[in-house]
Amino acid sequence: MNGVIDKLLDRLSQLENTRRPWESHWREVARYVAPGMAYHDMLEAVGGTAARPYGALEAPNIYDHTSLMAIDRLAAGEISLVMPASATWHTLKSSDPFAGDPDDEEKRWFDDLTRYAFRMRYNPVSGFTLASKAAVKGRAAFGTSVMYVEERFGQGLSSPISYRHVPLLENHLATNFEGVVDTNFRVFRRTARQCVERWGEKCSEKVRRAAEDAKRQETPVTIVHAVMPHPDGERATMRYVSYYFERDEKHLIGQGGYRSFPYIVFHWNREHQGPYCEGPVSLALAEIKSVNMLSKQEYIATQQWVNPPTAQRDDAPNAPNLNPGAPNPGLLSETGELLIRPIITQQRPDFARAVIEAKQNQLRESLYVNLWQILIQNPQMTATEAAIRAQEKGDLLGPSGLSLQEGLARMVDREFAILESKGVFRPGAALGAPQSLEGREIGVAFTGPLDKMRRAGEIVGMQRVLELAGMMAQMGHPEALERFDMNEMLDIAQDVHGAPRSIFRPAAEVEQDRAKATNLQQMLGSMDMIRAGGEAAKAAAEGGKALGATGPDGALDPEKFALMLQGAVGAGEAEDQMEQIP
Template sequence: MLKVDPVSIKERLDQLATERYQWESIWQDVIDYMLPNRSPVRGTITPGEDRSVLMYDSTAYKSLLRLSANLNDMLTNQSSQWFQLGIDDKTLSNDPSVQSWLMETTEQIRKYLDGSNFYDQIHELYMDLGSFGTAIMYVEDSNDSGKYLNFKTCHIREIYLDENKYGAVDTVFREFIYTARQCYQRWGDKISDVTMDKYENDPTFETTIIHACFPRDERDPKSKDNLNMEFASVWMEKDNMHILDEGGYETFPYLVPRWMKSSGERFGRSPALASLADIKTLNAMMETTLIAGQMAAEPPLQVPDDAFMSLNVAPGGISYYRAGTNDYIRPLETGKRLPLTFDMAQEKRDSIADAFFATQLQVIDKSEMTAQEVRARMSENMRVIGPTVGRLQNELLSVLIFRVLNILNYSVDENGQPVLPIPPESVQGKEYSLKYVSPLAKAKRHNELQAINSAVGTAFQWAQAGKPEVLDNLNIDVAYRRNVDISGAPVDILVDEKKVQANRKARAEQMAQAQQLQQSQGQAEVAETASKAGKNLKDARG
């Protein structure tokens, strides 16, 4: 029995569409001036149609490409470890068996991300994030053998969203197009009679699908069926209000990061929106420059009104006019000149590039810099982009990893075995934590690392200057372990704290035994020397 009324789904979608309406013209401007080959927010596009009629300069598009590539490299680089799974329990997190399980689970998650389409889709997400300010990725389990995960970055035109009382997105209505063939592939006999008829006779027929995902207000938390999960999921054919499937999710399946968000707004704002005025101005400047340049290179001509021969307007061409007359061929003065200088256009280009953090996120030349200088440069860059990185960690990366973890926890291989290692009993029911170890994440904590190293270094300098008692204030073990944690080194390089204490105790006992043995040997040597001296004295008295 269905728990959701299709009419209520349609009404809620219409309400969200009304609230989103004002954003659509802004997004369309971004598409027109930056992404002309992208499907429009409003209307349709003919395949193969050239829509770059408003784009006379590619600075904004190139800046967006660079920003997306830099975010991908510095936040979710496929060739390096960018996250580590942890546990919110200090005692357990120091347990070698728990550490081993966390490391193995982290590696398995990375393995299945690598084997999926995640890294293709995350780059598209970064493109949307930099252009529209809001990006959407749908994360679901995959039916493909051995893959388990599937990712889909959705066009901004498809998405309508709402927030909870904390400002987090917990409601997404998605409206998109499927062919009758795609509908049958996904839902089989559940499709409507109309769509089934189209599938049999016209499989390329397109129909509009709605996916509604929102918190389920009425549910039994103790029940394990999908109609009582935290988030409701309803798939529906829009035109005939036919419910295709109703289910649920334990974790929200949509990732909805915003670049930055103003109070009272649900959708985010982006570098493209921040520089849209400059982008439009630069395009207008380039259009004017091209027109003026063309006028200068190929000016309109003045000819006598009784001219009868066609003009040769090719470079070096010769046209004839009647000799002995003032009616000669000459350029028509239009008053148009090249009004813009290169510096004026370059100023706009620099402004646009700066809005896309071209300077802050540029690849650092490490060949002539020390590691400390590189970290300092990264830290300086983080002052500008740090708030955005923090938002992306909260709205994108954390939601992503926990969603993936939820899917993989229910996944089994072809032999029916869990794809993730079975957790130790000691961590059952414990909360997971995440540590980000990407270059941007480590740069974000650079100041903390610098402060620790400065404090420790100062203490040793004072000790060397004749104040060794200052070292009594330092907990070197804590400082070193914190240093390792911030630098992102694998936790398994550290020995368990209890084992460290045991090793130190054993070393101290060995040193005490060696010292005692040395003292015993010294006492024996003294006794032997005294004995020899007494004997010599006795012999001398003979």
């Protein structure tokens, strides 16, 4: 086993060298933007907790909190646009681009599966809400963030998956040829007691003894979780191989595998194939530093202006007492002039404040804060103006939202891989797939507010075409309305607005009711004809009897009645001809 551990440590050393240029940058970003995240620094973390309150110690060195508030506002704005907790921000569909439109049964199954996925995620015990929020904030601050999606055993289908945000400094990532992250050597620390609680007898003897000793059970242990592609590639049942081992003891704790990559990596804007990228804070870091420097000088200038230093004669008998109401004998000359003066040179706190506010506005714009101030800055704008500004906001955040959705799509794939391994989609199961979808891959279609902004033009376009067709119908061309497929328009509106498919009745049920209505109409028409025919027969019988067109039994004789009608018609034609003679 030592040979395996040595190879893993060599690979970890390579990944550490690749990551090292990023580490100082991440710590600097954390200092000014997310000091609460910096406590995860491996040089200061002990037992998974902070050896010192890093954020509290850095707080005195931060003189302007614009960047701290801006990064929280940016993360909250992205969550509200892409994955709001109060809405269903994605649906499901077949990944096959040539599969055609799903039928009603498939759409309803996709809706049922989507509702289950959201109930599963937002179950408080799953940890998704906290993990996703930290991942989005870390992505905005550092450009890269990681979330671990793990299968939970023995929890049933109410919460089969757990989600945890993994601090960026714990991860050592690598990508494949396509630039997709497929390797992670996660280095983290836990106490000896926690390790034995998690792995039991699989821990090394040294760790187990420390856990049994009340004085040493909180001793930190460095653990490495290595996940990489299986050497056998696609032929292997598990696509990724996994190792847990103690770094210092070179002790292998466990070996296993995953069907899908368990670490979901979110990027802000990747312009290369590397595993790490920069976020908006990287571009604004110089501005953040300058604002902090100016704010510090503003504090100093304000203190000098409010409580300035003093100048006095060398032979002054006493040091001045500047407390309110304090007597200062000997500090007046014989002519009544003060023998002490405040030293005020060029202190201008107001000028410093004007420069700082200008830089703060630039910083807010760099971190997209201005996009969330639409209604606050101008509460009197019309609904049309608000809609236009909202559309602009969606356009500006579109690229960022798409990169976030790329990570979320990988998360959904990971979730369904876990659910499939649990047999959730088997025929007869609670979420058994329709026969038409067996063996087909499932994909995700995002329907959050950002996506609705993109597709809002479809609804507006349909409304305008309908208005034009209505005008044409009023102008004497009603056939214009006959060209519309109302069912298709409703399907498009339901898809754009993200409404559940359950608001529509099943197509088969609608067709069945339509057939019943048609049959009923035909029956009513037949009854009208029978009723009309019966009344005509009764009138003909009475008229025939009056004209003598009856048989010996008193019933209407058809032949006699026909001859009489023929004669009547002939007489009528003759009368018409006589009327035409001049």
